[in-house]
Amino acid sequence: MKLAVTVNEKAHEHEVEPRLLLVHYLREVLGLTGTHVGCETTLCGACTVLLDGVPVKACTVLAIQADGAKVVTIEGLEKDGVLDAMQQGFWECHGLQCGFCTPGMILAARDLLDRNPHPTEDQVRGGLDGNLCRCTGYQHIVDAVLHAAKKRGASAAPAPSPAATAAPGAGRHA
Amino acid sequence: MSAAREPYVGRRVKRTEDPRLIRGLAHYVDDLRFADLLHVSIVRSMYAHARIVSLDLAAARSAAGVVDVVTVEDLDRARIGDVPCAASMAGMKTPAHRPLARGKVRFVGEPVAAIVATSAYAARDAVDLVSFEFDPLDAAVDLEKALAPGSPLVHEELGTNKAFEWSVASGDLDAVFKSAAKVLTQRIVHQRLIPCPMEPRGCVAQYLPGERQLTLWTSTQIPHLVRTALAAVLGLAENRVRVVAPEVGGGFGAKLNFYAEEILLSVLAMRLGPRPVKWIATRREDFAATIHGRGQLGMIEGAADAEGRLLGIRYRSIQDLGAYPQLLAPAIPTLTGLMLPGCYKVGAMRMDLTGVYTNKMSTDAYRGAGRPEATYQIERLIDLVADELKLDPVEVRRRNFPAASEFPFKTASGLTYDSGDYRRAMDKALALAGYEKLRAEQQSARLEGRLLGVGVSSYVEICALGPSAALAAGGWESATVRIEPSGKVTVLTGASPHGQGQETSFAQLAADFLGTDLDDVIVKHGDTAEVQYGIGTFGSRATAVGGTALWHALGRVVEKAKRLAAHLLGAASAEAVGFEGGVFVANGKTLTLAELATAAHHAKSLPEGFEPGLQATYAFEPKNFTFPFGTHVCVVEVDRNTGDVRIVRYVAVDDCGRVLNPLLVDGQVHGGIVQALGQALFEEAVYDEGGQLVTGTFMDYALPRAHDCPRFETDRTETPTDVNPLGVKGVGEAGTIGATPAIVNAVVDALEPFGVRHVDMPLRPEKIWRLIQAGGKA
């Protein structure tokens, strides 16, 4: 099938099998290998990308479902040699060790701040529910997100969505 | 380069690894690009134990895109060796471990055949075209049943499932137990865990027939050891094999191994060369066929006097080896025996260990590797003693610690702890936690019916593995420092970091030593074609052993440079040359490191006998292990209605010797604690009675998520060691070793009103709820 998709602001057209997963399209067809595959049950979040501006797990989206859409991957965050505030935060706060979960973690965390520019620590932890890290114990990741929030607060931040301040507490129990 | 700058060592230096990782530009195995790449999918057993009656591969062979299919017959014909175990025990019964099953399958996930195709999709499709007939057999799953007469035998030819027995003992244990005021006994399960580094295993192999050169890119912690093992299994000369560990997405011991797939891919590469072949484990494959950790069942007995002093320990345990002994598996539980006395002066001890084969995936080293089991036994035992004698568990610990003046301290298990001040670390942790206040809060909470618990764990671990006498393939580490003609510095380390950050901490060391900027130093690792021989990264050894090798290599290269500087500056001898901030000084004249490096390479004017170039290599053999230690304090609240455990606070005071980069050490401590938290609360590899892996995906095996973790309050003490000149001890496993007993002790403490003395991990809410129910109204 014919797929036309814009990835990191660049338009692409390819003939794809319907069953081709978006993550495989990005990695194998476009060579954007920053999006990682860490599981097959939509739980680890390593393959998180932005699809029309919102984070999704690219292992659980068919490439053809992205026809006509705009995709942003980790490779698309740096602008003119300047790191995104979240990338900067992860670097400053040692928010990564092996780095495998990091691209997905960064994209999920950016969205979290887009929706809630001034989260509490608990909201950050709850908001990263879709991303597993086996190395850091999360503390430095949380620090990185809070760091980025502060940095972003200093510049213009996108308007919060109505639900932002009521981001769900995501404990295992209500 | 500036003479006046602050040293990098000791500072929270941002990692040099990160720019590639946070931009998605790093190359894990699956990210490497190859022309004409072929893809491998592996046909695996869905049975825990079955005879292979027939295997029909015809349809798979003729499927679109399929290039090759191999079974064990192909390996036999090519005289491919077995998957090796490098840690065989005296008298151990060792089965043949073919990379593909022959005759029988022995665990769910065991490789049976490998299919090569032009795309990963085609290879996967072809797996479904394999038809096979299995004759299912009863499985040996439960450890005690597997040792009982009449159990199904994993390997009939061995005549038993018992692989080996091993003991370590000292002192007159019988006398001690006879005379003791109190004897405590507890059966303790150290459940099987699944390591789950976020990057699953995977490898690419390529054989160039013309050059007769095999290259294996594999996600490993030990590239050099894999090269040696691979060459032996394939019957190739070692120098015709190159192993590369590219970016590695976490290991935790799971990649401190040598796997059937690494052999298979190499065999396929040699059949299909020069086309490269790739296999990347799906997460399900990684769950089923990457080593598991722990899996020890034991009975701990302690003898104490009336004041709570521990007189003797007896521990009988069974180690679940799984179906085959993987690389180091049998040695792992022996570390439990060595570390069993923990932080305490114990007069007599004995551990009797039995290794048993079961129809499950192999166990082997998982973060902590045998030491968490030891720490958990002894720290639970200390709390049992305290409970029995109605003493504060902190006081029992204090009474049993050796004093700081007693180091080096010889333990009941025959080790010599290098240095330590256990009381100081514990006091610091208790002060940070506000221990007395916590106990008061606990009392008032109980009056309100709330179940607050405080758990303490003091640990000591064996790190910086280690003296070569203790490791099958050697325990030293190497480093090369190469000053390039421009003065830029290249460090080649035999360690193989995969998240720990030694590209940064080693660059800190080198930049300080050589007076360069951090950016002038590149640390390379993981490629056997580039790096001199090395052992690898495991056992909290990379900085303590590899960093020390680097420190010596730096000394050597500066010594050499000074000889040339003396010659060029007209000094009488190298000793007369000063070196600071990257500048050589003598006779009021100076030379920068870059100028000197150029001169050394251009070789226009060299002293007599001076080898051109400017590099040095050092291989460091440590004289002992190091023994980092610390105390962790955990505060939990248990929901009495549901059994849910919430960690309210977590305080960790660790002593890992000198700290090169506090940021990295904090990261190791946090990550280590969370792996322990996972074991304490959620994680368990569950096989059902038929040997099916019930927790075979992240749908059923829970890794801790951000919201499961509290904010850790960490601090350190720093006790010097003389085991290495850097004074570093290692910290990679500390959190994992120290934390499980702190958490479990806290939960048991919370449940004290219900008469609970022990709960086996993981502390699933239902288990806690049932204990509360059984304990009645408190």
Next chain:
Amino acid sequence: MIPAPFDYAAPRTIDQALAALAEGGEGTKPLAGGQSLIPVLKLRLGSAERLLDLGRIPELRAIRADGDPLVFGAAATHAAIEDSAAVRAACPLFSEVAGRIGDRQIRNRGTLGGSLAHADPAADWPAAVLALEAVLVARGPGKVARSIAAREFFRGLMSTALAPGELLVEVRVRRPGAGGTAYQKVRQSASGFAIAGVAVVLEYGADRVCKRAGVGVTGVADRPYAALAVEKALTGRRLDEATLAAAAALVVEGVKDPLSDLHASGEYRLHLARVHGERALRRAAGLAPA
């Protein structure tokens, strides 16, 4: 990780989708958000000849929360519902349940209708539509839509009242009257699905007399159910502590064969449903946590 091959079609209207479904027969599977279906295909636990992507039918994605009933297109995503200020104002239970599903990435793809039609016994939405007595609107090959009461919809383990060839197109939710709502969920520690989930709607005025009670329970039995005994015990009664406690004890009444697995036995699930049922009732009734 790699699904077996299938065809794919992306109709632009409901009529086109129904025609494709009728033509394709059993091998044609509707693809909504795909957050359950795609993993099943990847693990090859299921297969499809053809996927019918409902994600490109604008009318299926609409949310109209300004009237009564609220009307949700079946392909409205969990995140769209979670984020809608209008939904939050009109039916906070829907917002709360939406926000408790999986994680944000999953909520950005997963849909209300997809979840209901999939009918996983541990899914969250069923508890909400049961508590709210929502009406599920299905369309089949004919032109006429069929309304199915939520309480008639769940027929068994992953089985619903939808007939072959029918699509769930809309969910209609009566705007709850004055009172309170709550959703209490115990998450399975690995998957995030509900081990026990209780959604509660209590309508009451200043006199605290319960005019209407709706209670939906998920995760406990082979199908989600409405806890009728609880509703009966509350309706017309003053919402005091004792009444709520007594009612909560009835949350699992009639559950003969509770779900049981590694994560929670049947007995424990029943217990959790009662405990969290009471917590949900208290919260909906505006009482402090016990």
